[in-house]
Amino acid sequence: MSLGERALFLDPKVRFIYNGAAQYGSYDHQNASSQNIISTAIKTTTQTLFEQNFIPWKFHPRHSDFEPAINASCTYIKSVRLEQSGIDSANVAKPLAGEVDESYSLSMKTNGQVTITAASSVGIAHGLTTFTQLFYKHSSGSAYTPYAPVSITDAPKFQHRGLNMDVSRVWYAPADITRMIDALAYNKFNRLHLHITDAQSWPLEIPALPMLAEKGSYREGLTYSPPAMAYIQDYGASRGVEVILEIDMPGHTSSIAYSYPELIAAFNEKDWSTYAAEPPSGTLKLNSSAVTEFLDTLFDDLLPRVLPYSSYFHTGGDEVNLNAYNLDETVRSNDTAILQPLMQAFVDRAHAKVRAAGLTPIAWEEMLLTWNLTLGSDVVIQTWQSDEAVAQTVGKGHKALVGNYNYWYLDCGHGQWLDFYPDVSQSFYPYYDYCAPLHNWRMMYAYNPLEGVPANLTHLVLGGEVHIWSEQTDPVNVDRQVWPRACAAAEVLWSGAKDDQGQNRSQITASPRLSEMRERLVAKGIGAEPIQMPFCTQNGTQCAL
Template sequence: LPYSFTFQLLIQSAFIEDWPRFAHRGVLLDTSRHFLPVSVIKTNLELMAQNKFNVFHWHIVDDQSFPYRSELFPNLADKGAFSRRHVYSLDEIRALVEFAAVRGIRVLPEFDTPGHTLSWGNAVAGLLTECFDSSSKPIGTFGPIDPTNPVNYDFLLALVSEIRSVFPEEFFHLGGDEVSFDCWRSNPSVIEFMKQVGYGTDYSRLQNYYFQRLLDVIKAAGLYDNFLVWQEVFDNNNTLSSDIFVHVWKGYSNLEWGRTLQSVTAKGLPAILSSCWYLNYIRYGVDWQAFYDCDPHSFKGTDEQKKLVLGGEACMWGEYVDKTNVIPLLWPRASAVAERLWSSADVRDTTLAASRLDEHRCRMLR
């Protein structure tokens, strides 16, 4: 027999009013020292979204390997990647960028120069600086990018043009950390260049020259207007404009990195902090409280200076992690960083935070 019935559904409603304390809330993954499959990167992006991170800082290449599969310069990956299986095609990268975007996450590419570029050398003749011994004989090793070779800027501009077409992000991380001057000091043509331009033996000025020339060609081409650099670019007395964000990473203690933030912001430069959030440093026992206690505004400065600190990033460098352990080592430790970057400055009680993080860990595992 035909029948009918009616029923009523009730949905409990709620209104949540919430906003982040800092605009830049990032996680750095290093895919050069150990290659990370796309599936692992996607898992990390999903966890980032659950923790309200909004910037995936992709340190995609380094000395150890060049997994970015350039279509313009395919030899970079062919000769610089661990193998032809350990690369990211441009289509894969675009798909990852879209995967991140629908989760409210920007993908910030970093191609660190002029140091950390050994994996580039076999593909581009003349790119790296040849090293010499005390008798001016080549010793068969190479150092940073040769800033005295004008052809290198043409190559870098072409590469950055391709990168810009793949990553829609408005910022570009130029790197600039840990540049050894030893090879530059040994190279006769570099020494001669230093004499010609009047730099004497101050090789930090040569690094300044490199960055300024690279910035000029990138800006002139209309590729990027905003950049990030590691703090050495600031430490070496570069003349930086306010469109360059200083990424502070040196000095684990508040005293050390606080002085750097004070100096950077005193010159009117924007900054982000990572010094206290190097999650690749593995310690015995529970260590999240130290990450939770680190506050990017914990330095001596005016309110205007502190407004220039736009946030921070948790960093997972790849020396000792790969696809088998990167996720469990990063999470839920990064959740402590996430709460610090999101929540109000007066949310500081680690006992209360512990219960929240325990529950959140279970939530992430579901």
């Protein structure tokens, strides 16, 4: 990247001229997804530049005159050329990791000529996102950049850059989720993993199994209908954010018991901590033909509705509790020697259904590392417990997603959500949660997805996800829980944790950049937290040690 110091203004009627495949002004050579991605990106760009921009007073010395003068000699950008050099593949909006070339280059000359070049429509969209982030709002109301000439060549280090959002423990309106997609796309994340069912509630409507959401949701109306899901998935696909659904199983399923109690073992045991990581306990029975039939019906209903928008389906598999199977009359054992072959068969069936539907399975690390299952080489393993889990996963030849909970769980540090009876309360003092303390952005920024991964296996690390669980998160605070800390992870996933010299990236340059990105998010209606007071951002490195 190189930036200059000349100001350019943006013509309020700036035109975005897309070459389609080769011919200016034509979409002929691109498919519907491509057209949608480009037209959405142009619309978002215009909105960001003219309606969701901000005056950057926090980033200039106090009471300084930092704005370029508006006069007859100002240069205006009248058009932006979008030059796509390749033809998008049919699944440009729902790729497997690595299938879409997301790179782009951006050239902005002092005479106002702007060109964004990319191999794919998603690359063009990324280039437009970067373009908006060069501009500020002027007191006069117009938009300007102080950085011309600009030359940027950019490409992501990791192909899977995601957020895992728990929309089961708490229900989020589709508008909350699309607001999250807007913020993700703006930070060049390309995956939204929706953890959409769990023990506490089942908000996902399955028309073939209508009782599931009718009884398993928290309240009438707090569900995701097929049209609502399609809206969310399409919203993401149009913005380069592939929405991946997870039905966590066989654990984390006790909300099924509200409609199909015969399928769940150890449901809502009073002594829940014996049978689950958190209340309510419950697991799908492990050797039950009724469960098999149920899952067949579920998959047959759901997966065809996933396929138009995603190439993945996440079958979960975390935190399976052995003791629960003592209460499962199809098993009556907590002996892994007995359970392991049954789990292998359970997961084999699920993954076969996922593949038959044209999708690629994702599973939590426990299935591979704790249960030692034999999984297809296509299965992507989502690690979360340690850096070692990443190394072990790729060591077994599997593709891995990272997201060590000690670094990239965004919900941590708010304290226990369990209530303690007076007779035991003191022993839990000071009531920290299991993944405390809160992981600040500097810590998240220092996390290296490739830590401990042998150099010859790093290609198997597809990327990673940050995670927002909803035990203490809901629509009122989700923006603050996620942003701007997730921006730090986004940069690690885009650029890598290390700089060109192999050192951790410098906070000294990242911090003002993150503060500025936070202001941009706020301008876009995302309630991101501040990371420093204006004194720090107005005064260079005076808040540095």
